[in-house]
Amino acid sequence: MYSFMGGGLFCAIIGNILIVVSTATDYWMQYRLSGSYAHQGLWRYCMANNSYMQTPNLGAPKLYPWSHKMASEITGAVLWFIQAYWNATRAFMILSVMLCFAGIMAGILSFAHLSAFERFSRFFAAAIMLLISTLFVLLAMAIYTGVTLSFLGKRFGDWRFSWSYILGWVAMVMTFFAGIFYMCAHRLYESRRVVGSH
DSSP states (O other): HHHHHHHHHHHHHHHHHHHHHHHSSSSSEEEEEEHHHEEEESOOOOOEEEEOOGGGGGGGOOOTTTTTTHHHHHHHHHHHHHHHHHHHHHHHOOOOOOOHHHHHHHHHHHOOOOOGGGSHHHHHHHHHHHHHHHHHHHHHHHHHHHHOOOOOOOHHEEEOOHHHHHHHHHHHHHHHHHHHHHHHHHHHHHHHHHHOOO
């Protein structure tokens, strides 16, 4: 039981660190723009050794002025879509960090055998929080991947996902295994408790 708890706690701590690093860094995507290499994250994009705040017009398509009113409506819809996808990715990553941290705290408390928590399974609570954190990372990564492949990837010719993006996927796997380890610890604890009561 303690080996599952220790493994879960280790995976959760590493996963939380990776989620924070992935969310905070600016290497989700690298591309070539105007002859120089650039990279972007969830918060900023960097070109020619300068960093700029992420704005929705970075991925906006070039529109032809065949109808100025229609072009401005299309541009507004595209800009709203780009901003919404960045905000959704950011929100899910931040929620994942918070839930993973709460799962770590519940995991640490599961080592203490306090009688006040006899009816409340800290193993199960840690497992659920870590698995929901995994779901949030998965949603964030899926949103970013889908929009990048279908929209931004077509905008930039020579592009690729970079190491911050890869850390997000590794963090998802780590939090998933942390949740599974705590779920196994919960099952083992429950089976020992049932056998001990007879």
